[in-house]
Amino acid sequence: MEKQKIVVLTGAGISAESGIKTFRDSDGLWENHDVMEVASPEGWRKDRELVLEFYNQRRTQALATKPNPGHIGLAQLEPHYDVVIVTQNIDNLHEQAGSSNIIHLHGELNKVRSTVDPNLVYEWGDKPINIGDKCEKGSQLRPHIVWFGEAVPLMEKAVMEVVDADIFMVVGTSLLVYPAAGLLDYVEGHVPKYIIDPNMPDVRPRPNLHLIEEKGSVGVPALVEKLIAKASE
Secondary structure (H helix, E strand, O other): OOOOEEEEEEOHHHHHOOOOOOOHHHOOEEOOEEHHHHOOHHHHHHOHHHHHHHHHHHHHHHHOOOOOHHHHHHHHOOOOOEEEEEEOOOOOHHHHHOOOOEEEOOEEEEEEEEOOOOOOEEEOOOOOOOOOOEOOOOOEEEEEEOOOOOOOOOHHHHHHHHOOOOEEEEEOOOOOOOOHHHHHHHOOOOOOEEEEOOOOOOOOOOOOEEEEOOOHHHHHHHHHHHHHHHHOO
């Protein structure tokens, strides 16, 4: 029998439980710099060294973190379901937990790309990016991150997965950051929709919507247990 498809949208809340700070925790500031100074094309044009230092610090911070029961629970669904993780997070905690099909809407912290050719993307690991690190075309490398004001190239791919979902889950996101927040609107009416968050987002009522007011590390394993049992029936 063909496996049912689960699509999961994850946000900053699931990573915060592993110790990764969110912009919201710090009132949108990083060492007294407005986040727009370090996460926008304008900021990059103004001060490349500052932007690189911001992401170098985030890369170091991410190195010290491990997946939590929320990440691990989602990975445990894979033997039973066709699972697609659509994440707004730039860390690799889903990969570390064992999930194999992940769409990083906002980019990946451990990759870099060319400033002249966005198709030139390189694995970078945990090394710092420095001024003078260049792509094969001789242009400065930048973080492989979708900054504020930039298009989200993988959004169309994510929408295609969502419209095909048999079950849809949302974990640890305020559903305020667009276009990702709009994915919920692409889910078919008959599809069960689960939102897991201790601070429940303000979502309009819709069919088959289940609200679980728990942290991802608590709500995900409980729901996963039920879904695995259902798949085994």
